[in-house]
Amino acid sequence: MxxxxxxxxxxxxxxxxxxxxxxxxxxxWLQGEGAGHLDLPRMLKHGFAGGFFAVYIPSPExxxxxxxxALMDKPPYDLPLPDLIxxxxxxxxxxxxxxxxxxxxxxSEGRFRWCRSAADIRDAMAAGAVAGILHFExxxxxxxxxxxxxxxxxxxxxxxGPVWSRPTIFGHGVPFRFPSTGDTGPGLTDFGRAxxxxxxxxxxxxxxxxxxEAGFWDxxxxxxxxxxxxxxxxxxVTACTRNLTDRQLDAMAERGGLVGLNxxxxxxxxxxxxxxxxxxxDLIRHLDHLLSRMGEGGVALGxxxxxxxxxxxxxxxxxxPKLTAAMExxxxxxxxxxRILWDNWLDMIGRVxx
Numbered sequence: 001m002x003x004x005x006x007x008x009x010x011x012x013x014x015x016x017x018x019x020x021x022x023x024x025x026x027x028x029w030l031q032g033e034g035a036g037h038l039d040l041p042r043m044l045k046h047g048f049a050g051g052f053f054a055v056y057i058p059s060p061e062x063x064x065x066x067x068x069x070a071l072m073d074k075p076p077y078d079l080p081l082p083d084l085i086x087x088x089x090x091x092x093x094x095x096x097x098x099x100x101x102x103x104x105x106x107x108s109e110g111r112f113r114w115c116r117s118a119a120d121i122r123d124a125m126a127a128g129a130v131a132g133i134l135h136f137e138x139x140x141x142x143x144x145x146x147x148x149x150x151x152x153x154x155x156x157x158x159x160x161g162p163v164w165s166r167p168t169i170f171g172h173g174v175p176f177r178f179p180s181t182g183d184t185g186p187g188l189t190d191f192g193r194a195x196x197x198x199x200x201x202x203x204x205x206x207x208x209x210x211x212x213e214a215g216f217w218d219x220x221x222x223x224x225x226x227x228x229x230x231x232x233x234x235x236x237v238t239a240c241t242r243n244l245t246d247r248q249l250d251a252m253a254e255r256g257g258l259v260g261l262n263x264x265x266x267x268x269x270x271x272x273x274x275x276x277x278x279x280x281x282d283l284i285r286h287l288d289h290l291l292s293r294m295g296e297g298g299v300a301l302g303x304x305x306x307x308x309x310x311x312x313x314x315x316x317x318x319x320x321p322k323l324t325a326a327m328e329x330x331x332x333x334x335x336x337x338x339r340i341l342w343d344n345w346l347d348m349i350g351r352v353x354x
Contacts, residue, residue: 004321005338006125008345009051010260010302011135011209011231014038016056017306018100029104037305037316040108043130048317049342050121050131052159052230054307055097057090057140059083059166069309072176072266072274079176081166090140091148098155101134116156118350133349135207135230138164144191146198153202158353159230160199161207162192162215170195171215174241178272182241182248187214188222196222205352208232209262209302210242220251225352227257231302233267234289237282240272249293258348259290260302261340265309278311280326287327287340296336300344 014029017036021028032039038048059082071077105114113124115131124131134156142148142160149157165173170192172185188196196219199206208216208229220227229252235243244252244259252259261283266274268282290299303310305317313322327337 004047004324005341006049007047007051007301007320007341008049008121008131009305010300010345011052011054011137011262011307012038012303012305013054013056013137013307014305015053015097015100015104016058018104019097025100025103026107030107037303037310040112040130042317044111044128046318046320048130048320049125050115051133051303052135053101053132054135054137055094055101055141056137056164056307057085057093059085068176069274072178072272075178075272077176077178077272078180081173081175084167084169085140087141087143087148087169091143094136094141094152098134101132104132114156116158117354118346121346121349133158133353135159135161137161137207137210138166139168139170139195142170142195144169146194149195149198149202149204153204157204159205159207160195161210161230162188162195162219163210165210168192171218172212173210173215174212176266177241178266179239180241181235181239181245182211182213182216182243184212184241185214187212188218193218193222200224203352203354205349208244212241213245213248216248220255226348227252227255228348228352229258229302230260231262231304232259233262233286234293237286237289238267238270238272240267242267246293249290253294253298256298256351257294258298258300258344259294260300260345261286261290263303263305263308263310263314265311267308268311274309276309276312280311280313280323283311283323284326284330288330296339297344297347299340300348301341
């Protein structure tokens with residue numbers, strides 16, 4: 001394959017890094033400080049042509065800090081989850097994040113665009129700009145009456161995960177536990193069921209990543225849209241709560257759904273350990289399994305850049321060509337690679353968002 005196929009990615013957390021950078025945000029975003037996984041120069045240079053950019057509300061730190069990495073280095077593990085965050089606490093944080101998002105576009109001077117449709121993404125690509133879609137990783141900023149959902153939709157929100165692992169008023173997520181299935185508690189609340197219906201009406205994509213198994217099946221029953229997990233992997237390969245069982249994958253395939261491969265080491269390695277010496281073969285093993293259940297139109301990428309520990313061989317966005325080369329070595333043809341790296345996400349966005 002002579003040139004790197006452009007990548008559209010299902011999930012990243014760079015906005016959280018930009019918010020934390022304060023007055024140094026311009027250096028991080030526009031110059032590239034090298035410590036994280038993404039910045040505008042690396043995106044443009046290495047084929048990161050677009051993706052879903054997450055707004056995530058951090059939990060307040062309380063008590064003694066827990067060394068999650070140390071726990072995840074010695075399975076089995078079961079990490080405690082933070083408490084629910086109310087919408088009155090979350091909304092000001094989300095608004096601040098949205099301000100950073102608008103600044104990212106303005107500061108890029110045309111090299112980065114916020115998009116609200118598949119047509120917008122194609123226009124950005126034609127102009128040589130990186131395309132961003134706004135995603136909420138956890139619906140904490142949305143109150144029980146859902147009025148804020150309409151406000152955020154008007155501001156560009158096009159994808160919502162009802163939870164990020166910790167509980168919300170809408171449902172329950174999975175703890176970071178290995179080994180375990182995602183069958184870890186109750187499903188959607190009444191508020192959660194109403195959220196799914198309203199997202200369907202507004203053509204906002206529902207993200208099943210982080211949602212527990214009962215919640216997954218609730219969404220499957222309520223939603224009339226394809227079932228999508230932006231950054232999840234195969235439980236049959238790595239038996240952690242965040243990964244999807246074959247039964248879930250089959251249900252998604254029946255609905256014309258999609259799974260974005262998560263690059264986080266603990267979700268890739270069969271031993272569930274969070275270590276960077278994760279070989280590329282583990283990613284291919286997950287891709288092979290996802291393709292076997294979802295078909296060639298149901299698998300894409302959901303890197304979790306700037307939100308998870310990346311394999312050493314990949315490192316950051318500059319390693320995307322290495323992943324493409326690994327797919328070639330594994331026997332994936334040019335057409336399939338293009339579908340995984342770009343076309344499948346664009347097709348899904350057109351069908352669900354418009």
